[in-house]
Amino acid sequence: MRHRFDFDTFREIGDSLFRNKRRTILTGFGIFWGLFMLLFLVGGGKGLKQSLSLTFEGFASNTMVMISSNTSKPYKGMKEGRYWQLNRKDVERLRLLMPELDVVAPMVSNWGLTAEYKGNTTSCAIKGISGNYHKVEAPKLKYGRTIRDADVEQERKVCVIGKRVYNDLFPQGGDPCGTFIQVGSVFFQIIGVDFSSGNISISGSASESVMVPFSVAATLFKRGNNVDIICVTGKPGIKMSSLEPRVRSIMAREHLFDPTDDQAMVVLNTEQVFSIMDNLFRGVNFLIWLVGIGTLLAGAVGVSNIMMVTVRERTIEIGIRRAIGAVPRDILSQIIWESVLLTLTAGSAGIVFSVLILNVVERIVPQAVTFQISFWTAVLAALLLSVLGVLAGLAPAMRAMKVKPVDAMRDE
């Protein structure tokens, strides 16, 4: 009596698979395709998520942006529809009253302007920012430095230009720091180039902006004390959504609008945006695994089904094996191992093929995004496969066990 799994047994199983190529290929294809689909979808979802995340590149995930708007409720004898404006005092006020805040950065901006350098022109927006704005939207400095507090205090006419502005004005490339560009009627000296490709746009995206000191822009656009936008970030561990009501009530008290009037001040909370994104991708991921595993299961059922038919076809062969001394367990393990070997081989081919295709996709997509599945995803997939292989082999193996040796005696 022999019940061990050795090289001989493995060869016996391999022979019966590889000498019946057509049958094997047909059976294995379902698994191959299922695994390919699963991994391709997982990789694709991952890449898509990354590519969307690039949109938020450099943006602090706990940022809140405040913009004044028309009131929608009458308050203290004032009509609805009244316009009010944020001002520099609000910046100080928030700094003093809300110690949970890390950065309070005011901004004034103007767009639809034209920048010019030696005959090259481009449209751009000017953003007047404070020295701490880089903590809200992290720049990817290609050259030079960011706007600093000293630039704001001394009202220096300096600027940091975005990627598109740089490409349009300096098509020949090179470090532009120190040169002067003209925006509108004013000359600014370039002190830095920001290559950030984030697509979140607060008064225009970074790549199309010319960033200048806040004080310079305020004077240039004759804003006086007024501020267009205030950006705040929370200290680490602070949830911005929990601060929002207090910020609103501080502003409402100061600017005399109804604290319950949500439309009087537009508040953009990146934390919310990020959580919406996260939820979206959790949903997408769920769908991907559902579809992928569904396809894989369909493949396994296919394997089981075809093996069921083959067992019927192989009645004589199994009968012969039984007649010359195979015990039922020999037949059982033969069919199950055939199924496992088949699913593993076909599945591995699926893994290799999906890795290959994802690699190609990665090369084609211009963004620097990883589509490739991780090593552990592949390991998990392989484990899943072995389990599926055993399960798929179970029903056909049970049927094969029922074949009686007498069946070999019958004529075909």
Next chain:
Amino acid sequence: MLIELKGVHKTYDNGQPLHVLKGIDLQIEKGEFVSIMGASGSGKSTLLNILGILDNYDEGEYHLAGKLIKNLSERESATYRNRMIGFVFQSFNLIGFKTAVENVELPLFYQGVNRHRRHEAAMAYLEKMGLTDWASHYPNEMSGGQKQRVAIARALITHPEIILADEPTGALDSKTSVEVMELLTRLNREDGVTIIVVTHESGVANCADKIVHIKDGLIERVEDNRLHHASQFGTDTIMK
């Protein structure tokens, strides 16, 4: 006594009971060459299945080499089949995707003999059958006679107590039929292999030393045929 059957009954119950064997008593000594003859439906195939431990019986006793063969588990019967019985089938029943030598090796595979020794033994038997050159051919590349000789090699490889041949010439022409029967006779004469051939062809039956006639589930008579004159047609050749 190698084979001893006492009052063996077998009834099939497919819808309505069919009493196939109605009390078979049979003794076969080691080294005998016996043929079992009977018309279809006489119960000879059922008897062969019982002799080959492929099927159970309801009543009576069957001793094979001193062992009572009754109510065995699947595993026990598989082991006995593997060790004590070599089968030769009418339709050869070789596995199509295995070469001749692999087919011959298969019973030893289920005994757990290692690949090298299996191969040597199989090659030795193929040589004995004059098929050395055909060892690596697949069954569909061989003639009927060659296939049957491969099957005989497969039956012999485990040194069984008996060779059970079910219509071994049923699918062969008369010339190869003679060859196969001569081969079986030689094995019996020279190597002392016990051979039981089930057939309905009198010419084939005539090769044996003893002919057991079965009719309607009973042994009609046992004929001593050591002179091989049982069939008037069988003296020189096998009638097809």
